[in-house]
Every structure is written in C-alpha cells, then in structure tokens.
Amino acid sequence: MTTPRRPVAPARRSSGLTLLELLIALAITGVTVALAFATYGVIGRTEQRAQDTMTRTEHMQSVQDWLQRKLEGIRLISRTEQGGVVLFFNGNPAGALWVAPLPERGPGGGLHVIRVALDRRADGSVDWIAQALPFEGAGMVLEWAAAIRTPLARDLRTLQWYYQDGKSGEWVQEWPSTRPYYPSRIRIEVADAQGPWPACS
Template sequence: MDHMEALQVCTMTHSFRKTSRGFTLLELLVALAVTSAVVALMFAGVGVIGRSEERNQRVIERSERMLVVSQWLGRKFDTLRLLSRRDENIFVNFFSGNAAGAIWVAPLPERGDAGGLYVFRMSPLRHADGRVDLSVEAVPYDGALMALDWGKALRETLLSDVRTLQWHYQDGLTGQWTQQWDSAKAQYPARIRVEIADARGDWPPLVFPLARAR
C-alpha cells in the first residue's frame, strides 16, 4: 500500500513537473510574440516619425524659399526709382515688363561700397536639361544715356527649378491687369503680381504695390 501511494505521488509529481515546464514554454513563446510585436510597432513608429520629420523639413525649406523671394522682391520694388532713359530720340520710363519678367532701377545696398543704383532684370534662366531658374541680373545705373550691357551684369539665381513663372502688371487708372507693360507708357504700374510654381505646386501669388509709382 505504501509502495503504491509512493508510486502515485511520484507519478503526480512527474506529471506536475511536465505540466509546469509546458506552461513555462508557452508563456515564453507568448512573451516573445508580444515583444516582437512591440518592437515591430516601435520601428514602424520610428519610420512614421522619420517620414513626418522629412515632410516637415521640406515644408519648412519651401516656406523659407517663398519668404526669401518675397522679401527680396518686396525690398527692390519698395525702393524702385522713377527714372527715365533715352530710347533712340525719346525718353521713356526706366521700367518695362512682360509675362517672363521685368526691368527697373533700384538701390543695391548689399554691394556695400560698390552699391548705389542698379538696373535690375528678372527673367527665366533656361538650362540645357530643361530646368528653369528665376534669375536676377544687375548692371550699375549711370544715367539716362546708358547702354544696357547685360554681358557685364552681376548674376544670381533667386529660385531654382521653377515650373511656372508669370508676371502681371496692374494699371492704376483702369485697375486692369496685363502681362505686357511697355516703357513708353506714361506711368508705372500700380502693382505687380508674380505667379510661381515649383516641383511641389503653386505658390500663393506674390503681390507688390509700387508706392513710388502713385
């Protein structure tokens, strides 16, 4: 009897140990599965955060480009000089524009001691690979009889990889907008609107009032 009880107890103990080992393995597998899922979620979260940061950085850089272009043009149009130049036998306004860009006179204090009045020309710069940049050229203004030698101009790229570039000029008398402003007109435009698009789409229109032209 004692032998049978001992055998029974031994069998139960052995069975219990087997069961205990089975539950421990199952718990380990579950823990590993949960850990793997958590790690996967963490990496996925890091990827989402990384992509979000990249998108945010691109948005910030694009906004900065818009601000730089807008502020630069704004300063140059705010200080536009109402000057005339001789064109053959007549004097015309030192301002003209079309759908691609404009020409006007304004100071260039960024040049320091070499600053003073400059004739600016904004126009698209087309590359052999099809890319288009918004380019600014400047030559020193030396009076109404000056010859515009753009071969000696200072050149800078104001904006790279432009997809759309349209200039508009508002007649202060009629309020109408046009894409052609001839230097022979009796007055300057009241406002200038520049429409730009880059690889990510259209910019908000840039509108500049010409206070000195009123």
C-alpha cells in the same frame, strides 16, 4: 476487501518556461520591436517633411520680401531708346526690368538696373533669376553677361507677372517702357516643382 488507494501525488511542474511559451514570448517581443521601429521611421519621415516644408516656406518668404523691397524702391528714371525718351521700366509675363537701390551689396551698393527673368538650363529646366548691373546713367548699355546673378527659384513650372494700370484699374501682362507712367501694383504668380507659391503683390 478493498485496498486503500494511495493518494496520487500531483505531477511536478518545472519552474521554467515551456518551449511553446518561449516561442510565443519571442514572437510578441519581435512584433513589439518591429512596431517601435516602424513608429520611429514614421516620426522621422514626418519630421523631415515638416523641416522641408518650413525651409521651402522660409525661402519663398525671403524671395517675396526681397522682390517687394526692390519693387517699392523703383526710381523714376528715363532713358533714351531709339532716339526717344522712355521710362527705365518694362515688364512682360515672364519678368520685369527697373532701377532700384541695392544697399545690401556693400561697397558696390547704389542704384542698379534689376532684371528678374527666366533662365533655361542645359537639362531643359527653368530657373527664376535676378540680375543686377550698376546704374551708369540713362544712356548705359545693358551688358547682362557682366551682371550679378542671384537665383530666386529652381525648376519653375509657372511664372506670370501682372501689372495694374492705376488709371484704368486694369491688370495687364505687358508694360512697355513707352508708357509714360509706372504700374500702380504688380502681382506675381509662381509655381515650382513642389507646387504653387503664395501670390506676391
């Protein structure tokens, strides 16, 4: 005779998580949080790079606009130099000198002698600056130590000025004041530590 078997009751399952399930859930949560923070970091760096690029572009545009206005405002003025009459304009590969109005200077506005050139700093880096002296006539002495100085760009790597001869069409890098006429166009190539600027002409 066989004894009837009693049905075996299923094992009672606890209603909580096992230790293994809890560890897996914590690991997944940790990875998700780490990915979220990494994503926010990438977004933040990308946004900062975009802001830096926009700031640099705006600065380059404002410098180019200022130079274009001042070069378009060149006044046809002669001066005496070593007993001869020469134009109040000369240029070389690193900059130029001319007379133009500076109305944005308020009460000190009017015609100014403008010189755009390089300025070497004590640490060896080179800045691009504009200097302005009030125009006092053809015989004025150019005292650049007293000039208004405006920085245009810092830490330049390349600066090349080109002057187009309107008669021959040739581009040259030297325009002496002894030439009896002004260049028809000027082109400036600039690069700083962050790279080249758009060509200005």
